[in-house]
Amino acid sequence: VEPSLAASVTPDGLDAAQRAGRGEMAPEDLRATLHAAVDVVADYLAGLDELPVLPRVAPGELTVMLDGPPPIQPEPMAAILEDARRLVVPNVTHWQHPGFLAYFASSGSAAGIAGEILMAGLISNAMLWRTSPVATELEAITVRWLREGLGLPDDYDGLYTDTASTSTLVALGAAREATAAGASRVGLAQGRRLRIYASEEAHSSIDKAAMTLGIGREGVRRVGTDEVLAMRPDALRAAISEDRSAGWLPAGVVATVGTTSSTAIDPVAEIADICAREDLWLHVDAAYAGVVALVPARRAAFRGWERADSIVVNPHKWLFTPLDCSLLLTRRMPVLRDAFSLVPEYLRTTGGAGSGRDYNEYIPQLGRRARAIKMWLILRYFGLPGLASRIEEHIAMAQELGSRIDAEPDAERLAPSPFSTVCFRWRPAALASRAGEPAVAVLLDELNERLLARLNESGEVFLSHTRLRGLFTIRVSVGNLRTERRHLERLWDLVREHGRDLSTGIT
């Protein structure tokens, strides 16, 4: 990088605005700076394959390199960006690396990155129609496009939030309002103890929403699961009836399609029947797996979700959208509004512009990023079939890995893989018949913990783990646009190499 970026930059590398200590960068310097920043990003993404997925740093090491007194003298942008290349770029965990197979992917496409750049440049706060007419109207349009793509009925409306945690908070806020009318005004006094039901495998964001909404963690009742880790409807029915007898006020059920640990699928249709009978809000958490419904042939997994009051699907997980964007669909927008609308005088729109929708009325926050702009780019760039075919490809790759595990006498799957996530462990064949013995179970947990550490130390892959029925479980989740078959083949070679090495001598 040259020490100067553009025309008005002086021999000391500062631009005219910096030297004057006033105002914003001149247009030609702005353009050069943005081009230079884009080059950092494009070089980074082009060279990802060569980086270790996890940066090789220990906690605190970066502070030693980056810390110092607060900047006093302005510094040349070229020098700052050079430091970014040297110190920042290599030291993020590389979520976009093809070997990043941990958690659930958050895969940012070029179209999504371009969308983020537009959003950053326009800096348009989409809190009111008046404060961003185009972001507001594009939000309604792109939410509809997604809703149609997912095959959901046209009475679903919705909006974007930052994360699934917020979408679920909003949905459960509406459930609270629907059950204890006026709760947003008078709170949950008068002994109104609300209960939300979710499976033992459901995400912790439900408990956090309950904590935030005054329902409390005790207000979330975890319902037992069956042999495939899906919610048991009979256990749900029993829990609701027991709670009603004990004076609780059941408010809603969260059914998950694609649980975080194993991607289990709750029986949404049966749960919807129970919710209809009991008059409970049904929220479907499909934060990860929801995008699979873009593939019409795969909609069976979602049977019954079209009866939900609300549904969350995260584009920022597996729809090639850079963090952040979560889609909250609901057929009960007015209830969200009852739960969250508060319009002080200074937010009233005057001047006869008419009444476009003001999205802030449906959520806790006022300021909102104009996420619709990036969704508009992504949806137009890929097209719905283009998105669906990439998702299909990821599912196929994960299924192939699953078949390799099934064919390997020294490994076993620990849960079904209905989508693109595979849960397994290394289990030497010699131990197969004794795996239930407590001492053997501990040995296998330790072996797999060490296997995971070795795989992640390789720098070629990054996997995460969970526990399924108490067993240490390695998870591989495919959802990254840059992951190809050869990466999963390499992963499997590494698993076998280290698995065999770690089990030497086990008989």
Ligand SMILES: Cc1ncc(COP(=O)(O)O)c(C=O)c1O
């Ligand atoms: C099923 C499920 N729901 C909710 C969440 C929370 O997502 P977010 O990070 O967008 O809040 C996750 C995260 O992985 C998840 O797996």
